[in-house]
Amino acid sequence: MTASHIALSRFGYGLKFGEEPPRDAKRYLLSQIDNFEPKPVQIAGRPDTTELAGKFVDVIHARNRARTIAQDRAESMGMDRTRVKVSLEEYLPQFPAEVRGTYLEPIKALIRDLGFRFDMAAASDTPMMERLVHFWSNHFSVTARKIGTYHQVGNLEFGAIRPKVRGKFGDMMKAAVLHPAMLFYLDQFRSIGPNSPRKRGPGRRGLNENLAREILELHTLGVNGGYSQEDVTEFARALTGWTIGGLRQTSRFAPEGARGTIFIDAFHEPGARTIMGKTYRQQGSEQALAVLDDLATHPSTARFVSTKLARHFAGDVPPESLVRRLERNFLRTGGDLESLTRTLIEAPECWREGPVKFQRPFEWLVASLRFAGGDQFNERQIYSMLVALGEQSWNAPSPAGFDDFEGNWAGPDALIRRVELAERITRRAPFAANILDRAKAAFPGTLSENTRLWLSRAESDRQALGLMLAAPEMMRR
Amino acid sequence: MTMNVIDRRTLLSRGMTGSLVIGAGGLSAPRLAFGQETGSKKLLFVILRGAADGLSMLAPVGDPDFARLRRRSLREYENARKADSFFAIHPTLENIGQAYSEGEALFVHAAATAYRERSHFDGQNVLETGGSSPFSRRDGWLNRLASLIAAKAGRQPKALAVALTMPLALRGDAPASNYAPTRGRSASADFMDRVGKLYENDPQLGNLLSQALETREMAGDTEMRNLRDYQKTGELAASLMRSEDGAQIGMVELNGWDSHVNQIGVFRRQAGQLDALIGAYRSAMGSEWSNTMVLVATEFGRTVRINGTNGTDHGTGSAAIVLGGGVRGKRVIADWPGLADNQLFENRDLRPTTSLQSVFAGSVSEHLGFGPRETMSRLYQDAKEAPLKGITRA
Known part of the structure; x- marks a missing residue:
C-alpha cells in the first residue's frame, strides 16, 4: 500500500466519488483534525433530546402498560391477545410538542439517527475524524435494545462523542458514562x-x-x-x-x-x-x-486505551512500540485525544505497507458508497444493509462494543453478503462510469494486476463497479 | 412434613434405576470401537450468552435455602416437571423436559469453566477458547475438536456456526464457516463467477467464497429472513447437519440471558427460545438424532440472591444440558454445594463443583469414541481435572 492509499483507507473511509487522492498523505490527515465539523449539516437541525430521556421512557411504559391491560381484557373475553393494538397516538398528547413527529416511534428515531451517522461518514471531507468518532462511540458502546436507549444512542454519539473527539479522554468518558443512554443501558x-x-x-x-x-x-x-x-x-x-x-x-x-x-x-x-x-x-x-x-488518567487506562487504538490502526496484534508510544503520550498529556491522534498519524507503525485490517461491515459499506457516489439509499435501506452485513450500528452484542479482530468478521457468509450487496448497490448507482480510472485513484499505486484485468473485462460499467466493491482491495485496509 | 437435609458433599446424580451414583468417577468408561463411528457422529454446541441462571433452569426445590433465597420464583415450579426428588426443570423447558423424561437428556449442575471473575466477555472467552484464563488462547475448543476429528478419522469434518458472524469457539486453524439466512436476493451466477476470478490470487477470500457457496447449496431455499425464529433456527441447524455430507460440528448462539432486572420474566422468555430451538432441532434431525449430541452451556451463573432490581448479577456456578440419542439421560449430575450463606462462593454465587471442561471433554470423547484423556489434553491443554465419565450409554 502507498502512503496515499493508507491515508485514504486505513485512516479514513476511502476516496469519495469526485475527490482527488491526497498528494501529501500526512498533511491530508493532519488538516482533517482542524477541519472536523462536530455538527455538520446532516444533524445541524436535529434537536438534542437528551434532557427528555425520562419523558420518553415514562410515556412508552404507559403505552406498554395500557397494551397489557387491553390484552388481558381481550383474552378474558376469549379473543386473541396478539391482535389487540394500542396505538401510541393515544399517548401523543403526553409528548412535548417538540418531540412529536419523527420521535413518535422509538425505532423510527433510532433508524433516523443511524441514517444521519451513516450520511455524515459517507459525505465527510474529514473521514479520519469520522472513523475516530465511531471508534470512541464503540468504546462507549450502548446497545439499543432496551426501551429508553433507542432515542438516546444518537444523542450520546452526537452530543457526548463528536464534540469531544479532540478533547480530553476524561471529559468524553464522563459525558458518555453519565449519559442517559448509558444510565439506562447499564441499569x-x-x-x-x-x-x-x-x-x-x-x-x-x-x-x-x-x-x-x-x-x-x-x-x-x-x-x-x-x-x-x-x-x-x-x-x-x-x-x-x-x-x-x-x-x-x-x-x-x-x-x-x-x-x-x-x-x-x-x-x-x-x-x-x-x-x-x-x-x-x-x-x-x-x-x-x-x-x-x-x-x-490512570496508567492502566492509558495502557488499555492505547492498545485498542493501536489495534484499530496497526493490526490485530499491534506492535508493542506503537502501544508504548501512545501510552506515553496519553500519560504526558493527561489523555489529550487530539495529541493522541497526531501521535497516531506520526507513528511509523501505522504506515506499514501491507493491509493490516480486514474491513468491518460498517467500514466496507461506508467506503463502498463513498466510492460509488450518490445518495440513492434512504436510512431504512442503510439500516437493512447493516443488519444483513452483521454490524448494525449501536447494536453490539455486548457492552464491550463490536470486536476489532479479523476472526470475527472474515467469515464465509459475511463475505458473500458483501458480494451480493455489491451487485445490488450497482443496480441503482447513478455514476457507473470510468470505474478503472476511479479505482486507480482510490487505491493509488496499489490496484493489483488481477483486479485491473477483471475490471477491464467487465461486460458493463455497472458490473465493473460491482466487481470493484467486491475486490480484495475493498475488503482490507 | 420431612425435609431432606442436604449437606455440601451429598451427590445427587441418580440413574434411571434409582441408584445413587457417586460423582464423576463413579462409572466405568464405555468401550467403543475406536474411531470407527466417528464419521457419522454429529455434535451441536448451543452457547447461552449473557450468563444463564442455573438455579432457574434446574431449580433445587429440595434445598430449603432455595425457598428462602428465591421466594418469588417458587410458584414457577409448583407444577413443573421434577428431575428427581430434589431438582425441578423450569416449566418453559417443555421439549427439553420431555427429552429428559425419555432418557435422552441430562443436566449437570453447579458447573463452571476455570474462570472465576465476573466479566461476560472474559467468561465467554474462556468458555469458547477452552483456555485457563481469558485471552490465553486465540482459537476455540470446537475448532480444535475439528482438528482432532480430522486427525482421527482421516478427513476434515465440516464445522458450521448458524450465526451472522463467526463465534470464537469455532475460530482457529481448522476450516469452519458460518451461515445465516438473508432476505436479500442472491447475486447473479455470472457476477459470482467473476468475483471468483477476482479472488483467484487471494487464498483467504477465495476460500471464504467457496465455503460460503457450498453452505448455501446445503441450506437450500429456506424462507427464513433472520435467526429470530428459534424453532426455524433449530430446523435450519438440523438441515445443515443431518445429511451425510452435512456439518459434523454445529454451533448456535442464544443471546439475552443477562437478567439484571426481572429475573423471572427474562428467564421465562429465554427458556422459551432455547426450548423451541432444541425441540425443533431434535425432531428435524429425524433418524440422525441417534447419532447426535447437543451440549448447552453458558459462561457463568448468576448471584444466588435477588438484587435490588428483582434481577440477579453476575455469578459463578450454573447448569449445563447434554442431550442426544445416545445420552444416558434422565439424570442430574451434581455434587451439590448447598445454598447456605457459608456454602456460597464468595458469599454470593453457586459454588462450582464440576468443571465444564470435564463435561465437554467427557461427553465428546464418549460420543465420538475417542480416548477421554487424549481428548481432554487436545481440547484443554491447561486443564488438570479428569474428563467426566458415563455420559452416553455404553
Whole structure:
C-alpha cells in the first residue's frame, strides 16, 4: 500500500466519488483534525433530546402498560391477545410538542439517527475524524435494545462523542458514562444506596453494580487493570444517586423540572468509599466524579486505551512500540485525544505497507458508497444493509462494543453478503462510469494486476463497479 | 412434613434405576470401537450468552435455602416437571423436559469453566477458547475438536456456526464457516463467477467464497429472513447437519440471558427460545438424532440472591444440558454445594463443583469414541481435572 492509499483507507473511509487522492498523505490527515465539523449539516437541525430521556421512557411504559391491560381484557373475553393494538397516538398528547413527529416511534428515531451517522461518514471531507468518532462511540458502546436507549444512542454519539473527539479522554468518558443512554443501558438509573434515605424500609430497589463494573473493565482500566470485586462494589456505591430526571420514580426527589442526567441525594449511599486503596470522602455527586477523574488518567487506562487504538490502526496484534508510544503520550498529556491522534498519524507503525485490517461491515459499506457516489439509499435501506452485513450500528452484542479482530468478521457468509450487496448497490448507482480510472485513484499505486484485468473485462460499467466493491482491495485496509 | 437435609458433599446424580451414583468417577468408561463411528457422529454446541441462571433452569426445590433465597420464583415450579426428588426443570423447558423424561437428556449442575471473575466477555472467552484464563488462547475448543476429528478419522469434518458472524469457539486453524439466512436476493451466477476470478490470487477470500457457496447449496431455499425464529433456527441447524455430507460440528448462539432486572420474566422468555430451538432441532434431525449430541452451556451463573432490581448479577456456578440419542439421560449430575450463606462462593454465587471442561471433554470423547484423556489434553491443554465419565450409554 502507498502512503496515499493508507491515508485514504486505513485512516479514513476511502476516496469519495469526485475527490482527488491526497498528494501529501500526512498533511491530508493532519488538516482533517482542524477541519472536523462536530455538527455538520446532516444533524445541524436535529434537536438534542437528551434532557427528555425520562419523558420518553415514562410515556412508552404507559403505552406498554395500557397494551397489557387491553390484552388481558381481550383474552378474558376469549379473543386473541396478539391482535389487540394500542396505538401510541393515544399517548401523543403526553409528548412535548417538540418531540412529536419523527420521535413518535422509538425505532423510527433510532433508524433516523443511524441514517444521519451513516450520511455524515459517507459525505465527510474529514473521514479520519469520522472513523475516530465511531471508534470512541464503540468504546462507549450502548446497545439499543432496551426501551429508553433507542432515542438516546444518537444523542450520546452526537452530543457526548463528536464534540469531544479532540478533547480530553476524561471529559468524553464522563459525558458518555453519565449519559442517559448509558444510565439506562447499564441499569444505573435504578441503583439506590442500601443505606440511603430512599432505601430505608423493605422492598425498595437497591444497589446495581453493572455500570461500575463496565466502566472499570471496558471504559477505563481494562479487565486486568488492577481492581477487585470489592472495588467494583465500592464504585457502585459511589455512583448511587446518578440517575435520570423526569421518571416517575425520580421526579419526587428531584428539583422541579430536573431532566436528563441528574443527581439525587436521597439515592446516594452515604459515607466515604475506598477504591483501589484510595479513600474518597467527597459528598454526593462529587464522589463519583472524583473517582472518574482518577480513572481517566490512570496508567492502566492509558495502557488499555492505547492498545485498542493501536489495534484499530496497526493490526490485530499491534506492535508493542506503537502501544508504548501512545501510552506515553496519553500519560504526558493527561489523555489529550487530539495529541493522541497526531501521535497516531506520526507513528511509523501505522504506515506499514501491507493491509493490516480486514474491513468491518460498517467500514466496507461506508467506503463502498463513498466510492460509488450518490445518495440513492434512504436510512431504512442503510439500516437493512447493516443488519444483513452483521454490524448494525449501536447494536453490539455486548457492552464491550463490536470486536476489532479479523476472526470475527472474515467469515464465509459475511463475505458473500458483501458480494451480493455489491451487485445490488450497482443496480441503482447513478455514476457507473470510468470505474478503472476511479479505482486507480482510490487505491493509488496499489490496484493489483488481477483486479485491473477483471475490471477491464467487465461486460458493463455497472458490473465493473460491482466487481470493484467486491475486490480484495475493498475488503482490507 | 420431612425435609431432606442436604449437606455440601451429598451427590445427587441418580440413574434411571434409582441408584445413587457417586460423582464423576463413579462409572466405568464405555468401550467403543475406536474411531470407527466417528464419521457419522454429529455434535451441536448451543452457547447461552449473557450468563444463564442455573438455579432457574434446574431449580433445587429440595434445598430449603432455595425457598428462602428465591421466594418469588417458587410458584414457577409448583407444577413443573421434577428431575428427581430434589431438582425441578423450569416449566418453559417443555421439549427439553420431555427429552429428559425419555432418557435422552441430562443436566449437570453447579458447573463452571476455570474462570472465576465476573466479566461476560472474559467468561465467554474462556468458555469458547477452552483456555485457563481469558485471552490465553486465540482459537476455540470446537475448532480444535475439528482438528482432532480430522486427525482421527482421516478427513476434515465440516464445522458450521448458524450465526451472522463467526463465534470464537469455532475460530482457529481448522476450516469452519458460518451461515445465516438473508432476505436479500442472491447475486447473479455470472457476477459470482467473476468475483471468483477476482479472488483467484487471494487464498483467504477465495476460500471464504467457496465455503460460503457450498453452505448455501446445503441450506437450500429456506424462507427464513433472520435467526429470530428459534424453532426455524433449530430446523435450519438440523438441515445443515443431518445429511451425510452435512456439518459434523454445529454451533448456535442464544443471546439475552443477562437478567439484571426481572429475573423471572427474562428467564421465562429465554427458556422459551432455547426450548423451541432444541425441540425443533431434535425432531428435524429425524433418524440422525441417534447419532447426535447437543451440549448447552453458558459462561457463568448468576448471584444466588435477588438484587435490588428483582434481577440477579453476575455469578459463578450454573447448569449445563447434554442431550442426544445416545445420552444416558434422565439424570442430574451434581455434587451439590448447598445454598447456605457459608456454602456460597464468595458469599454470593453457586459454588462450582464440576468443571465444564470435564463435561465437554467427557461427553465428546464418549460420543465420538475417542480416548477421554487424549481428548481432554487436545481440547484443554491447561486443564488438570479428569474428563467426566458415563455420559452416553455404553
